[in-house]
Amino acid sequence: MQGASKTALMVCAYRARISRWERPLFVDRWAEALAGEDGHAIARAFDTHWPAMESWMALRVAYLDRLVGLAVDRVGVRQVVILGAGYDTRAARLPYAGVRWFEVDHPDTQAAKRERLAALPGYPVDAATYAPCDFEREDPIDRLLAAGMSPREQTLVIWEGVVPYLTEAAVRATATRLASGLDPRSIVAFDCVGKNMADGARLNEQDQGTRAFVGDLAEPVRFGSDHITPLLAACGYRWVRSVGFDDLALQFLGDYDRDRLFRFQRIVLCSPSTPDTPWP
Numbered sequence: 001m002q003g004a005s006k007t008a009l010m011v012c013a014y015r016a017r018i019s020r021w022e023r024p025l026f027v028d029r030w031a032e033a034l035a036g037e038d039g040h041a042i043a044r045a046f047d048t049h050w051p052a053m054e055s056w057m058a059l060r061v062a063y064l065d066r067l068v069g070l071a072v073d074r075v076g077v078r079q080v081v082i083l084g085a086g087y088d089t090r091a092a093r094l095p096y097a098g099v100r101w102f103e104v105d106h107p108d109t110q111a112a113k114r115e116r117l118a119a120l121p122g123y124p125v126d127a128a129t130y131a132p133c134d135f136e137r138e139d140p141i142d143r144l145l146a147a148g149m150s151p152r153e154q155t156l157v158i159w160e161g162v163v164p165y166l167t168e169a170a171v172r173a174t175a176t177r178l179a180s181g182l183d184p185r186s187i188v189a190f191d192c193v194g195k196n197m198a199d200g201a202r203l204n205e206q207d208q209g210t211r212a213f214v215g216d217l218a219e220p221v222r223f224g225s226d227h228i229t230p231l232l233a234a235c236g237y238r239w240v241r242s243v244g245f246d247d248l249a250l251q252f253l254g255d256y257d258r259d260r261l262f263r264f265q266r267i268v269l270c271s272p273s274t275p276d277t278p279w280p
């Protein structure tokens with residue numbers, strides 16, 4: 001990635017659109033202003049490559065919001081880390097009492113976000129603590145500890161829309177540090193694309209276009225996996241669950257649409273220890 005992330009603005013624009021659905025799965029009242037016309041322009045251009053992106057974004061955000069709710073209400077988690085936060089507004093949207101939010105991101109994207117937030121009247125900038133970190137070069141746990149995160153407190157980590165853009169080395173290094181540096185009861189949630197999307201092999205024309213589009217935004221897809229458990233086991237995780245796009249659509253939208261394209265995204269939950277609580 002060179003400079004501030006453009007895909008982060010794009011997904012923020014999708015959150016703004018989804019917030020206007022007749023029956024939205026969530027409402028992000030900050031997304032419209034944060035995305036700006038530049039974010040919407042990127043999203044409109046992406047629509048032509050993968051029309052299902054808006055649905056996927058709605059499901060991904062709704063599922064992860066729900067995970068935060070369960071972590072806080074059922075499990076008593078009081079520390080949430082958002083890795084590769086982009087224009088994420090959960091710290092403002094989900095203001096659970098007593099919960100500390102940490103946002104970690106590439107320094108360029110984080111600086112761009114903070115500039116936009118500063119121009120947004122009423123946004124509670126102090127709801128999160130900000131820690132810059134380039135996952136390709138730096139240790140997120142060191143950055144989080146420097147920012148005041150407690151390594152002895154059960155933590156929920158949301159690593160949303162980031163893993164596909166990292167090298168496998170950075171995915172492994174970051175996942176390994178999270179497993180060893182956080183309280184072992186912590187849960188890490190991330191989304192992942194399939195191997196073909198990352199290496200570009202055996203893709204149909206439409207998926208080639210989707211892959212090329214983000215590559216042209218200087219954020220090429222670099223990591224994908226069809227079977228993530230071996231990597232996570234090697235990184236120190238002992239519990240792994242994953243849920244696919246179709247399953248989430250059925251759960252949240254009540255439909256299974258066979259024509260929905262590029263359905264091989266998954267959300268993965270993992271922990272260094274086996275949780276006592278059932279996760280969704």
Ligand SMILES: C[S@@+](CC[C@H](N)C(=O)[O-])C[C@H]1O[C@@H](n2cnc3c(N)ncnc32)[C@H](O)[C@@H]1O
Pocket residue numbers: 001004005007008011012083084085086087088105106107109110133134135136159160161162165166
């Ligand atoms: C598609 S955006 C997702 C943003 C946010 N999580 C969301 O879902 O709205 C990708 C994010 O990954 C971050 N990212 C990409 N490469 C990174 C790196 N090497 N180190 C840290 N963050 C990185 C970008 O800065 C950006 O915020």
